[in-house]
Amino acid sequence: xxxxxxxxxxxxxxxxxxxxxxxxxxxxxxxxxxxxxxxxxxxxxxxxxxxxxxxxxxxxxxxxxxxxxxxxxxxxxxxxxxxxxxxxxxxxxxxxxxxxxxxxxxxxxxxxxxxxxxxxxxxxxxxxxxxxxxxxxxxxxxxxxxxxxxxxxxxxxxxxxxxxxxxxxxxxxxxxxxxxxxxxxxxxxxxxxxxxxxxxxxxxxxxxxxxxxxxxxxxxxxxxxxxxxxxxxxxxxxxxxxxxxxxxxxxxxxxxxxxxxxxxxxxxxxxxxxxxxxxxxxxxxxxxxxxxxxxxxxxxxxxxxxxxxxxxxxxxxxxxxxxxxxxxxxxxxxxxxxx
Amino acid sequence: xxxxxxxxxxxxxxxxxxxxxxxxxxxxxxxxxxxxxxxxxxxxxxxxxxxxxxxxxxxxxxxxxxxxxxxxxxxxxxxxxxxxxxxxxxxxxxxxxxxxxxxxxxxxxxxxxxxxxxxxxxxxxxxxxxxxxxxxxxxxxxxxxxxxxxxxxxxxxxxxxxxxxxxxxxxxxxxxxxxxxxxxxxxxxxxxxxxxxxxxxxxxxxxxxxxxxxxxxxxxxxxxxxxxxxxxxxxxxxxxxxxxxxxxxxxxxxxxxxxxxxxxxxxxxxxxxxxxxxxxxxxxxxxxxxxxxxxxxxxxxxxxxxxxxxxxxxxxxxxxxxxxxxxxxxxxxxxxxxxxx
Numbered sequence: 001x002x003x004x005x006x007x008x009x010x011x012x013x014x015x016x017x018x019x020x021x022x023x024x025x026x027x028x029x030x031x032x033x034x035x036x037x038x039x040x041x042x043x044x045x046x047x048x049x050x051x052x053x054x055x056x057x058x059x060x061x062x063x064x065x066x067x068x069x070x071x072x073x074x075x076x077x078x079x080x081x082x083x084x085x086x087x088x089x090x091x092x093x094x095x096x097x098x099x100x101x102x103x104x105x106x107x108x109x110x111x112x113x114x115x116x117x118x119x120x121x122x123x124x125x126x127x128x129x130x131x132x133x134x135x136x137x138x139x140x141x142x143x144x145x146x147x148x149x150x151x152x153x154x155x156x157x158x159x160x161x162x163x164x165x166x167x168x169x170x171x172x173x174x175x176x177x178x179x180x181x182x183x184x185x186x187x188x189x190x191x192x193x194x195x196x197x198x199x200x201x202x203x204x205x206x207x208x209x210x211x212x213x214x215x216x217x218x219x220x221x222x223x224x225x226x227x228x229x230x231x232x233x234x235x236x237x238x239x240x241x242x243x244x245x246x247x248x249x250x251x252x253x254x255x256x257x258x259x260x261x262x263x264x265x266x267x268x269x270x271x272x273x274x275x276x277x278x279x280x281x282x283x284x285x286x287x288x289x290x291x292x293x294x295x296x297x298x299x300x301x302x303x304x305x306x307x308x309x310x311x312x313x314x315x316x317x318x319x320x321x322x323x324x325x326x327x328x329x330x331x332x333x334x335x336x337x338x339x
Numbered sequence: 340x341x342x343x344x345x346x347x348x349x350x351x352x353x354x355x356x357x358x359x360x361x362x363x364x365x366x367x368x369x370x371x372x373x374x375x376x377x378x379x380x381x382x383x384x385x386x387x388x389x390x391x392x393x394x395x396x397x398x399x400x401x402x403x404x405x406x407x408x409x410x411x412x413x414x415x416x417x418x419x420x421x422x423x424x425x426x427x428x429x430x431x432x433x434x435x436x437x438x439x440x441x442x443x444x445x446x447x448x449x450x451x452x453x454x455x456x457x458x459x460x461x462x463x464x465x466x467x468x469x470x471x472x473x474x475x476x477x478x479x480x481x482x483x484x485x486x487x488x489x490x491x492x493x494x495x496x497x498x499x500x501x502x503x504x505x506x507x508x509x510x511x512x513x514x515x516x517x518x519x520x521x522x523x524x525x526x527x528x529x530x531x532x533x534x535x536x537x538x539x540x541x542x543x544x545x546x547x548x549x550x551x552x553x554x555x556x557x558x559x560x561x562x563x564x565x566x567x568x569x570x571x572x573x574x575x576x577x578x579x580x581x582x583x584x585x586x587x588x589x590x591x592x593x594x595x596x597x598x599x600x601x602x603x604x605x606x607x608x609x610x611x612x613x614x615x616x617x618x619x620x621x622x623x624x625x626x627x628x629x630x631x632x633x634x635x636x637x638x639x640x641x642x643x644x645x646x647x648x649x650x651x652x653x654x655x656x657x658x659x660x661x662x663x664x665x666x667x668x669x670x671x672x673x674x675x676x677x678x679x680x
């Protein structure tokens with residue numbers, strides 16, 4: 001597998017791995033600071049809560065990483081999650097006896113459908129992804145209202161099979177976390193061990209060259225949006241399991257910011273062509289620990305948004321400076337884009 | 340003779356082309372609103388209602404410049420919220436409302452400048468920077484105000500937006516039109532605007548031609564912040580209170596207005612006149628929906644749908660047009676083949 005990768009890229013991959021370790025160090029450092037400030041942070045119940053929120057965000061973040069590697073972006077994921085969660089919760093409410101696996105299929109299917117529409121807008125209608133998904137962010141949010149008729153689904157109406165996903169199972173780990181782990185492993189295997197995964201990087205880092213090699217960037221971009229939608233749908237199911245309530249006004253709102261923060265912190269290049277699942281996992285942990293830790297040490301929730309913003313900017317500044325260092329160190333720099 | 344006529348028609352079509360989507364949306368919404376309710380077509384009322392969209396209008400004017408450069412500023416709404424928060428806090432600390440407004444505009448400008456410096460000096464993509472500052476500035480305004488609201492503004496200030504200029508045009512609309520004239524002059528009648536367009540079209544060539552594109556882009560970002568500051572003053576006068584969730588989600592509306600006005604999202608093309616027209620189109624749509632008691636989220640969804648259609652339809656039409664041309668050419672070729680045989 002490595003034979004086909006030129007030395008410069010190989011060096012860059014090693015550096016990327018070093019970078020992942022760096023973020024891992026920051027995550028540990030932040031966790032230790034929170035622990036020192038308030039020992040309650042390390043209590044099993046709290047770590048459990050962090051794992052649950054990380055389990056949901058990571059499912060979306062892996063999808064967003066694929067999208068960004070292919071040079072696109074999906075801002076509509078929060079609303080996609082919202083529609084999938086709402087539809088699934090309503091099916092669960094109206095047909096309490098359907099097996100849980102059927103609800104999983106509904107959630108993933110609805111998500112994939114909305115993702116395919118995004119893909120169609122970007123690939124078929126040639127609308128730039130930022131604009132297309134900014135539009136569907138609002139459209140899908142409206143869809144949540146239309147589908148639900150502005151009525152929330154209450155905890156008592158959610159099938160117990162779904163809420164069980166957020167409880168400790170016989171294995172000792174809640175299924176949400178297991179699903180997150182499975183998505184991470186699958187994402188890692190796909191990007192590092194399959195031909196299609198390598199081609200995704202090829203299409204993202206140099207579409208012209210990829211076309212010359214007989215690959216179709218458009219086809220990759222379409223399927224990447226479908227995959228993102230399906231994962232957002234899965235995230236919707238996990239959302240129901242975790243929160244037990246689906247309120248049309250706020251289901252999934254603001255998820256895009258957490259997820260894009262995590263993906264960018266994880267070292268995914270916003271211009272496409274590079275990114276690693278391990279880095280993204282670290283980014284998700286940083287976002288999850290920060291959200292939880294700030295509350296635990298008694299800093300008001302009002303600081304959360306500012307913290308995300310500051311971290312996104314710091315991460316991109318550091319990343320850009322490191323990349324520039326790398327490109328001046330001999331290997332070829334990436335083309336700079338305007339905007 | 341015929342040829343020249345066709346070419347003048349074609350060039351006129353090209354010049355007016357960018358205005359067509361906004362004009363169509365405007366007319367359709369006006370007709371639809373008038374059919375839906377007998378109370379809709381009341382020009383003084385519509386003008387008065389337009390006041391609440393002028394914050395979006397001010398942001399869209401500067402955003403047009405930013406997008407012409409090939410950049411984007413997603414942080415405008417958060418910038419507005421933080422500028423409004425400083426206005427409130429400075430006023431609460433005992434300053435006059437005039438001084439507080441000046442501070443708010445200065446703060447808005449500096450936040451815009453921070454965006455610009457990060458994009459231009461550090462060389463970061465504006466999409467990511469302003470996505471970061473979207474969260475950061477909103478967060479700062481939440482930290483500054485918490486869940487409190489600043490109220491108790493002087494009576495001469497609150498409701499100042501209801502004043503009519505010449506007994507007809509509401510004050511916010513007047514401010515917007517003056518700003519539109521100023522920024523329009525800057526964009527279309529000065530070297531600055533020329534460099535902006537060139538820069539959006541081809542950054543590398545512009546730099547080789549010895550212009551100063553960096554300064555240009557920086558000014559556009561700063562101006563975007565200045566407009567957020569002005570909009571903060573306007574919204575405070577209109578609502579009479581300041582909360583940290585002011586203008587939440589305005590960035591979608593602002594970008595929609597700019598794109599609907601015929602500005603190319605990739606830069607290099609765009610007019611202030613188009614943005615002004617598009618603002619009135621969006622106002623017409625929202626008012627037509629509001630008079631039928633359509634829920635706010637659905638209104639946003641309709642605006643989102645219009646955004647997508649205004650980009651997708653021209654692409655689809657030009658593609659169909661291209662295909663029709665191709666098939667005609669093929670038919671001609673087939674005819675020639677037939678003759679040869």
